Amino acid sequence: MTWFGKTPSPADLAAGDEKAEALLxxxxxxxxxxxxxxxxxxxxxxxxxxxxxxxxxxxxGGVLALAMRxxxxxxxxxxxxxxxxxxxxTVHGSNMMFLFAVPVMEAMAVYLVPLMVGTRNIAFPRLxxxxxxxxxxxxxxLWTSLALDTAPDVGWFAYVPLAGPQYGPGKRADIWAxxxxxxxxxxxxxxxxxxxxxxxLRAPGMSLDRIPIFVWSMLVTAFLVIMAMPAxxxxxxxxxxxxxxxxxxxxPSEGGDALLWQHLFWFFGHPEVYIIFLPAVGMxxxxxxxxxxxxxxxxxPLVLAMIATGVLAFGLWxxxxxxxxxxxxxxxxxxxxxxxxAIPAGTQIFCWLATLWDGRPIxxxxxxxxxxxxxxxxxxxxxxxxxxxxxxxxxxxxxxxVVAHFHYVLIGGSVFPLIGAIYxxxxxxxxxxxxxxxxxxxxxxxxxxxxxxxxxxxxxxLQGMPRRVYTYPPELPWAGLNLFVSLSAVILAxxxxxxxxxxxxxxxxxxxxxxxxxxxxxxxxxxxxxxxPYNFRHIPVVESLEPLxxxxxxxxxxxxxxxxxxxxxxxxxxxxxxxxxxxSPADSxxxxxxxxxxxxxxxxxxxxxxxxxxxxxxxxITLTGWFWPKQTPExxx
Amino acid sequence: MxxxxxxxxxxxxxxxxxxxxxxxxxxxxAIENLIFLFLAVCGVAFVLVMGVMTWALVxxxxxxxxxxxxxxxxxxxxxxxxxxxxxxxxxxxxASFYATPSLDRGKADxxxxxxxxxxxxxxxxxxxADPAKTFQTANELHIPVGTDVRLRLEASDVIHSFWVxxxxxxxxxxxxRENVLTLNAAKPGVYRGQCAEFCGLQHSHMALLVIAEEPAxxxxxLDVQRGLATAPTDGEAAAGKLVFMxxxxxxxxxxxxxxxxxxxxxxLTHIGSRSTIGAGLLDNTRGSISAWIADPQTLKPGxxxxxxxxxxxxxxQLSAYMKGLQ
Ligand code: HEM
Ligand SMILES: [Cu+2]
Numbered sequence: 018m019t020w021f022g023k024t025p026s027p028a029d030l031a032a033g034d035e036k037a038e039a040l041l042x043x044x045x046x047x048x049x050x051x052x053x054x055x056x057x058x059x060x061x062x063x064x065x066x067x068x069x070x071x072x073x074x075x076x077x078g079g080v081l082a083l084a085m086r087x088x089x090x091x092x093x094x095x096x097x098x099x100x101x102x103x104x105x106x107t108v109h110g111s112n113m114m115f116l117f118a119v120p121v122m123e124a125m126a127v128y129l130v131p132l133m134v135g136t137r138n139i140a141f142p143r144l145x146x147x148x149x150x151x152x153x154x155x156x157x158x159l160w161t162s163l164a165l166d167t168a169p170d171v172g173w174f175a176y177v178p179l180a181g182p183q184y185g186p187g188k189r190a191d192i193w194a195x196x197x198x199x200x201x202x203x204x205x206x207x208x209x210x211x212x213x214x215x216x217x218l219r220a221p222g223m224s225l226d227r228i229p230i231f232v233w234s235m236l237v238t239a240f241l242v243i244m245a246m247p248a249x250x251x252x253x254x255x256x257x258x259x260x261x262x263x264x265x266x267x268x269p270s271e272g273g274d275a276l277l278w279q280h281l282f283w284f285f286g287h288p289e290v291y292i293i294f295l296p297a298v299g300m301x302x303x304x305x306x307x308x309x310x311x312x313x314x315x316x317x318p319l320v321l322a323m324i325a326t327g328v329l330a331f332g333l334w335x336x337x338x339x340x341x342x343x344x345x346x347x348x349x350x351x352x353x354x355x356x357x358x359a360i361p362a363g364t365q366i367f368c369w370l371a372t373l374w375d376g377r378p379i380x381x382x383x384x385x386x387x388x389x390x391x392x393x394x395x396x397x398x399x400x401x402x403x404x405x406x407x408x409x410x411x412x413x414x415x416x417x418x419v420v421a422h423f424h425y426v427l428i429g430g431s432v433f434p435l436i437g438a439i440y441x442x443x444x445x446x447x448x449x450x451x452x453x454x455x456x457x458x459x460x461x462x463x464x465x466x467x468x469x470x471x472x473x474x475x476x477x478x479l480q481g482m483p484r485r486v487y488t489y490p491p492e493l494p495w496a497g498l499n500l501f502v503s504l505s506a507v508i509l510a511x512x513x514x515x516x517x518x519x520x521x522x523x524x525x526x527x528x529x530x531x532x533x534x535x536x537x538x539x540x541x542x543x544x545x546x547x548x549x550p551y552n553f554r555h556i557p558v559v560e561s562l563e564p565l566x567x568x569x570x571x572x573x574x575x576x577x578x579x580x581x582x583x584x585x586x587x588x589x590x591x592x593x594x595x596x597x598x599x600x601s602p603a604d605s606x607x608x609x610x611x612x613x614x615x616x617x618x619x620x621x622x623x624x625x626x627x628x629x630x631x632x633x634x635x636x637x638i639t640l641t642g643w644f645w646p647k648q649t650p651e652x653x654x
Numbered sequence: 655m656x657x658x659x660x661x662x663x664x665x666x667x668x669x670x671x672x673x674x675x676x677x678x679x680x681x682x683x684a685i686e687n688l689i690f691l692f693l694a695v696c697g698v699a700f701v702l703v704m705g706v707m708t709w710a711l712v713x714x715x716x717x718x719x720x721x722x723x724x725x726x727x728x729x730x731x732x733x734x735x736x737x738x739x740x741x742x743x744x745x746x747x748x749a750s751f752y753a754t755p756s757l758d759r760g761k762a763d764x765x766x767x768x769x770x771x772x773x774x775x776x777x778x779x780x781x782x783a784d785p786a787k788t789f790q791t792a793n794e795l796h797i798p799v800g801t802d803v804r805l806r807l808e809a810s811d812v813i814h815s816f817w818v819x820x821x822x823x824x825x826x827x828x829x830x831r832e833n834v835l836t837l838n839a840a841k842p843g844v845y846r847g848q849c850a851e852f853c854g855l856q857h858s859h860m861a862l863l864v865i866a867e868e869p870a871x872x873x874x875x876l877d878v879q880r881g882l883a884t885a886p887t888d889g890e891a892a893a894g895k896l897v898f899m900x901x902x903x904x905x906x907x908x909x910x911x912x913x914x915x916x917x918x919x920x921x922l923t924h925i926g927s928r929s930t931i932g933a934g935l936l937d938n939t940r941g942s943i944s945a946w947i948a949d950p951q952t953l954k955p956g957x958x959x960x961x962x963x964x965x966x967x968x969x970x971q972l973s974a975y976m977k978g979l980q
Contacts, residue, residue, distance in 0.1 A: 099855050099955055172852050178829055179812040179854055184773075269830020275813060276828060309714070314728060340815060340850075341826045342807075342833035345754060352750055356743045363739035366703065367732045373710040375728060388711070395703050399696035402743070406750035408685045408757060409692060411823020412674040415815065415850045479689070481672035481819045483850045486858035490934075493671050493846075 038554060040580040045137065045550040047604060056604040058142035059550060063149050064128025065446055068439075070149075071121035074112055074156055075432075076517065081109040083510055086470075090503035092491040102487035103170035104189075108163050110173030111193065114289065115200040116156045118431060122296035123207040123242075125438065126235040128446065130211055132541035133229050135220025135559065136585055137552045138601045140213035141206075143608045143643060148206035150612030155199025158620060162192045169193035172485060174286060175256070177267035177278045182260045191260055191623040194253040198619055201246050201253075208242035211235050216590045220540065221575050222559040223593040229539045229562075230313060233320050234299025237327045241288045241295070244331065249285035252278060261626050276341060283334035291330040293427060295323055297434035298365055301387055304434075304441050305369055307537040308384040309376025312563055315368035322361035322368075329358045339410045348407050355405035362398050366391065381535075382456030386437030389464045393429025397422060400475065415485075418478025424471045436463070436516060443520070444534050448547045449527030455519040462512030469505030473498045538563035543572055556586050559593070607643035614639045672846045674819040678866075679838045681822040684756035691749055695742060757823060758836065766804045767795065771814030771827040771849065774856040774957060775920055775933040780876070789879050789910070792920030793933045795864045796879075798872040799842050807833040812854060818847030818864050826851055839866030846934070855956035861934025878980075882911035883923050886978035894975025897968045906959070909979065919959060926979040932957075940973040947972055 047057040057063065084105055088097040097105065131139045139145050162168040169189045171180040180190040215228070215236045228236075255266040256278070265271035267278050298319075306313040313319065335343065335351040369391065378384060400422040404410050413419055436459070443451050478484075482495050489495055533542035542565055544553060555574030561567040575595065578584045583601040588594055618632025677683040768779035778795050782788045797803045807816055809827035816835060817824035825835040839845070849860035867875065886892060895912070898904060904914035910923045925931070929938055932954055936942035948969055950959040964972065 099858065103855065170855075176813055176852070179852070184812050184854065273830075275830055314725075315732060318732070340824050342828060342831060345758065349751060349754070353747055356747050359743050360736065360739055364732075364736050367735045370703070370706055370710055371728050371732050373707065373714060376714060378711050378714045388707070391707055392704065395700055399700060402696060402746060403689075403692045406688065406692065406746070406753075408688050408750060408753040408823065411757060411825070412682075412685055412689065412819055414824060415852075479674050481674060481846075481848070483817070483848055483857075485852040488858050490861075 037580055041551045041554065042549060044581055044583055047550065052606065053604065055609045056146075056606045058138070058146050058602060058604050058608075060127050060131050060139040060142060060145060061446075061548060061550075061552075063142075063145055064124055067124030067127055067149050067152070068121060068446075070153060070156070071117050071124055072517075072520075074116040075121070076513070077160065078109050078112040078117060079510060079513060081105050081112070083506060085109065086503040086506040088487060089489075090500050092493075092496045092499075093488050097487065099487045100170065101166075103485075104163060104166075104168040106485060107169045107172050107175075107193070108159060111169065111196065112156075112159060113427070114173055114293075115197065116152075116159065118293040118427065119200070119204055119242075119289070120152055121435065122235075122238065122293060122431070123204060123211075125296065125300075125435075125442075126211050126238075127207060129442065129541060130214055130232055130235055131218070132445075132544075132548060132552060133232050133539055134215060134218060134223060135540045135553060135557045136214065136218040137556075138583070138585065139210050140218055141210045143602050143605055144206050145210055146605075147608035147612050148203035148210075150609055151199055151206075151615060152203040154612060154616035154620075155196050155203070158192060158199065158616075159196045162189070167192065169196075174282055176282075177256065177259075177275055178269075180256060181267055182263075183268070185260075188623055191257065194256045194260075195619050195623055197249060197253040199616070201250055202615075204242050205246050208239035208246075211239040212243070215239075217587050218585055219588050219593045220557050220559050221586065221588060221593060221595045223588075225591050225593075226316070227559055227562050227593070229299075230302040230316065230319055231296075231299035231539075234295045234297075234302075234323055237323045238292050238295045241292050241327050241330060245285045245288040245292070248281050252281035252285070255281075257622075261622070276338070276343075279338050279341060280334070283337040284331070287334040287337065288327075288330040290423075290426065291326055293431045295326065297390070297431045298323060300434045300438040300441075301369060301390060303537075303539065304383045304387055304437055305372050306563075307441070307535045308379045308381060308387070309372055310379070310536065311372065311376040312538070313368065314371040314375060315364075316562065318364055319368050322364040325361040326358060329354060329361070333358065333405075336405055336410070339407050340414050345407070352405055352407055356402055359398060359402055366395065381440075382451070382453060382460060383437040383441040385457065385460040385464075386433045386440070389460060390429060390433040390437070393425055393433060393464075393467065397425030397429050400425060413478050415483055416478035417474040417482045417484055420484050421471045421474035421478060424474075428467060428471075433463075439516075439520070441535070442541075443523065443527075444530030445541055445546050445548070447524055447527070448530055448545075449523050449525075450530050450534060451519050451523040451527055455515055455522075459512050459516040459519060462508055462515060464512075466505055466507075466509030466512050470502055470509050473502050473505075477502075533565065538566040540564060603647075605643065607639055611636065611639035611643055672819055672848065674823075676820055678840050678843060678845065679821040680840065681756045681836065681838060682820055683840075684753050685823055688749060688753045692746060695746060699742065765798075765801075766806060767797075768806045768808065769795075769816055769827065771807070771809045771811075771816070771853070771860075773811050773854050774849070774860040774954070776816075776860070776862045777920065780879070787880050789923070790908070790921040791879060791924065792928075793862050793930065794928045795862060796872060796875050797837055797839060797864060797866050798869045799839050799866045800869075801838065803837045805835045805837055807835060813851050814849045814853050814860070815851035816847065817850040818845050818862070820845045821847075821864060824850045837864070839864070842866050842868055842871075844929075848934075856954055859933060859935050859954050859957075861930075863929065863934065878927075879924055883909065883926070883979040886975055888974070888978075890971050890974040891978040892975075894968075894971035894973070894978075897964065897972050898975060901962050901964065902960070903962060922976065922979060924979055926977045938977075940977050943973040943976045944969045 047053050047059050047062060088094055088102055167189055169192055171185055171190050175193055178184050215232055258264040259266050265273045267273045267275055269275055302313045333351050333355040336355045339348055404422060440451050440456055477495055477498050530546045532545050540557060555576055558573040558575050564572060585599050585601050586595050587597045587599045589596055614635035618628060618636055621628030621632055675686060677686040766781050768781055770777040776793050779790045807825055807827040809829045814827045815824045821837050821839055825833050843866055845864040847862045899913060904916060906916035906918035908915050908921045931938050931946055935954055946953060950957060951961060
């Protein structure tokens with residue numbers, strides 16, 4: 018193939034370069050205007066939008082957390098009614114899991130993966146646009162229902178029969194189930210895009226052993242999404258059928274089974290935790306390498322540990338059901354497999370410690386969050402080993418011990434790395450640096466506030482305080498710790514506030530960043546910050562795992578892609594050898610319209626099963642518009 | 655035994671109330687030991703990892719960059735740490751398996767009590783081969799000290815979870831299936847428990863008391879409970895009985911020996927002898943009984959007892975009658 022060469026042709030680089038670049042920019046850019054903003058398929062614009070939206074949901078979910086802590090600050094407080102409280106904790110949990118944690122990780126991937134593998138756009142960019150709009154619609158559905166006082170009130174795992182038609186009247190549980198459908202669709206779409214991007218759009222020379230660890234983590238995550246989501250789809254669809262058309266999947270008096278729900282839910286729900294955690298593993302590995310200025314120790318063990326975590330994740334869902342009355346022998350198996358996950362987790366930790374040991378740590382804000390992550394996640398992991406034991410679990414299941422445990426894992430294991438990652442990649446996303454001073458304040462407040470808030474919850478749980486209670490009697494010895502926890506939550510919230518202020522301030526006023534402010538090694542730093550619409554002026558050729566460290570500023574490049582059309586290099590799955598040129602779709606309003614049509618159909622189906630029939634018509638029309646054959650380059654010539 | 659729960663809890667000490675770390679039965683004790691073992695092992699692991707981390711950070715700060723450190727020696731250390739993790743995990747798994755049988759004690763055929771979880775109260779049926787000796791009570795479970803008691807757990811509506819942490823770990827009550835749990839109290843006392851699985855609006859107010867008594871006391875209690883309640887004789891209480899029977903109360907509640915045979919609400923045959931009402935909501939006094947009847951929905955919003963309109967006169971009579979049902 019003539020269009021590929023390791024050395025750029027002089028004609029391409031020299032005199033024509035300015036012109037060529039202008040042409041590239043015109044080809045790939047998103048014009049100004051509302052319509053163009055709704056039509057864009059640029060992974061960077063969508064990624065930023067996705068991340069920002071997820072953080073808005075984090076903030077809203079945090080407000081709900083504060084509301085819960087207000088109500089629980091005093092025994093028998095009456096700030097919030099039982100009904101409201103139940104809606105609030107359900108929306109808090111569902112929002113944090115489905116609208117913040119999973120989407121934000123996928124959104125980071127949408128932004129970063131194409132840059133890191135050295136391509137100009139994500140695979141299936143229109144699907145990418147669609148998935149963002151669908152996610153937004155799902156979020157609006159949930160939050161509107163809370164504003165209207167009809168939010169789900171059955172917990173984020175929505176156990177039947179409480180969520181079933183007999184005991185969950187009204188539309189609340191339907192809203193929950195349909196919100197799940199929205200997030201499933203969008204998460205699955207992104208997962209497929211990531212898998213294809215990583216497998217087929219890698220820069221020439223990026224063989225499997227030169228894929229950045231963050232990209233590996235997102236690849237494993239995407240596979241987890243693809244394998245776990247069908248279970249929850251089955252569950253939520255069956256629930257909707259039970260509720261709307263009178264099937265009896267979960268009704269024991271009609272031959273259904275209440276535990277079936279739990280199996281389906283947790284077959285998805287446990288991997289879900291790793292869907293949130295594995296991207297954080299990737300982020301930590303990327304940052305730890307940059308802030309010690311040495312390659313992350315143990316590339317192969319880290320990748321294998323992530324894959325092992327992904328595989329094991331599907332073998333331990335039953336540990337959420339240890340007190341449901343399943344046979345003990347089975348439970349023993351799931352104890353062993355749950356404990357076994359400590360081994361890949363330990364491997365990861367030891368590799369990071371080895372990197373720290375060998376490198377020279379640079380204590381910038383992202384590094385602080387990594388240290389906070391290591392401390393917190395180790396505690397969360399150890400309490401995880403505890404709840405994996407059946408006898409131990411029979412005492413702490415559904416108590417505040419578990420609330421403490423999973424916040425240690427979720428906030429410590431994912432949100433800390435994520436905030437570090439925002440500090441780290443912010444320059445690449447906006448072209449500006451965030452404030453180091455505010456960053457230290459944010460870290461100090463978040464870290465202290467977090468531990469003061471959640472550590473005492475372990476004790477509350479061992480002292481017998483169940484979770485999901487809107488109040489508790491003054492006779493029990495829980496009042497003191499609860500007040501302490503509630504006050505500490507304010508410190509935690511203040512930390513997040515500082516972080517948000519820093520973000521908002523820095524978007525406009527942060528100092529300009531330059532292409533590679535941290536002297537990092539991976540491809541996303543090989544271009545100006547923020548990246549131009551076409552990402553790479555020339556598709557880079559990768560010759561090592563740390564291209565920017567080994568090749569310096571002058572990366573070898575591949576040429577030959579057309580400048581006047583959106584073209585990508587398609588490469589082979591394992592070796593990353595270039596195979597073909599592929600055109601990448603132009604901007605289009607149809608994904609946005611299709612998302613609106615789909616949302617209307619899904620929301621209306623809550624009120625009548627017929628909405629599925631009639632609603633399918635606009636969906637079909639918009640999809641036709643979306644996929645209507647366009648002129649291809651071959652037609653022109 | 656007619657002590658208000660608040661006093662009981664005060665007497666049993668601060669750490670004691672409803673705590674997994676204050677075991678009073680063999681099963682809870684085995685778990686408590688396991689908890690401390692896990693806490694100790696994990697505590698040591700935490701300190702070790704944090705020590706290494708701190709050392710690595712300090713060392714890197716103080717020493718010049720580019721220290722020689724071969725990948726191989728590092729690899730050996732990491733591999734060693736992974737092996738150590740594996741060994742610790744294996745040990746903890748074995749300890750956990752070792753403690754598991756303590757959950758399923760009592761393979762013989764101990765006395766069996768049927769526990770039914772309802773939104774939001776507990777029904778206890780003391781089964782007996784002789785149907786005449788079978789009776790029901792609510793929210794307060796009496797058991798004899800020092801022997802295994804078999805609980806058969808069922809749920810009427812949604813999933814609940816039976817949990818009295820001082821005595822043993824929890825077990826769910828799942829509609830459509832029957833689970834079992836063995837209770838064993840080592841010494842007499844009143845133990846508070848609480849539904850542990852979110853079961854709807856008033857999940858927070860679904861508590862219960864387990865009253866463990868010496869076998870002789872227990873036998874006496876059984877005798878009293880099997881019998882009908884002492885018929886209240888004085889005028890106020892007798893009038894209260896008439897009110898009870900003429901209002902919708904009787905449609906939902908049972909008082910054995912009367913025409914009240916409703917099953918929607920708790921059996922009230924010996925309500926006067928229980929120490930709380932509303933599944934642990936209020937101490938059982940005439941005042942709180944009146945308050946409950948006058949306005950059940952404000953006290954425990956959403957519960958399944960409707961407001962039955964009564965005059966204040968009738969309220970006094972009803973509370974006298976209820977309290978008299980010993
Ligand atoms: C801002 C800091 C946060 C605080 C103070 C907080 C506090 C709480 C509290 C008090 C509960 C209710 C426990 C109960 O009643 O059982 C809860 C539940 C929960 N939280 Fe958080 N939380 C925070 C952040 C997060 C984050 C970042 C996530 C996920 C990434 C998260 C996920 C959950 C989940 C899944 C539940 C369970 C909801 C349910 O029981 O249905 N939380 N949180
Ligand atoms: Cu319950």
